[in-house]
Amino acid sequence: MITARADGVSFAVLVAPKAGKDHIEGWIRDGDQLALKVKVRCAPVDGQANDALLEILSKALSVGTSRLTIARGANARRKLVDAKGDPALLTARLNGIGELQ
16 A cells, blocks of 8 residues: 655555565555565565665665665564655556556
8 A cells, every 4th residue: 555645655565585586576465455565585684685675666666775764664574665755756656566466
């Protein structure tokens, strides 16, 4: 689910560490909400998987990694990511990342 704010957007992410390659699988239903499923090669050690996640999202959203923060769930697979920037543009880019699986 994407939530627009005055300074950007927040969205749920489900991370799968130790994957074969870094990539975004698309939107999935995670319980009662939608989440962006992202696979990363890194193990969840010393924040490596989180860093890889932010790099992948940075490229997909065409924003610098400094514009992205993990607002909740830094030590969990389920995360809430905040992206700073134009909410309409970020929402459009997120909506363009694939179909609901």
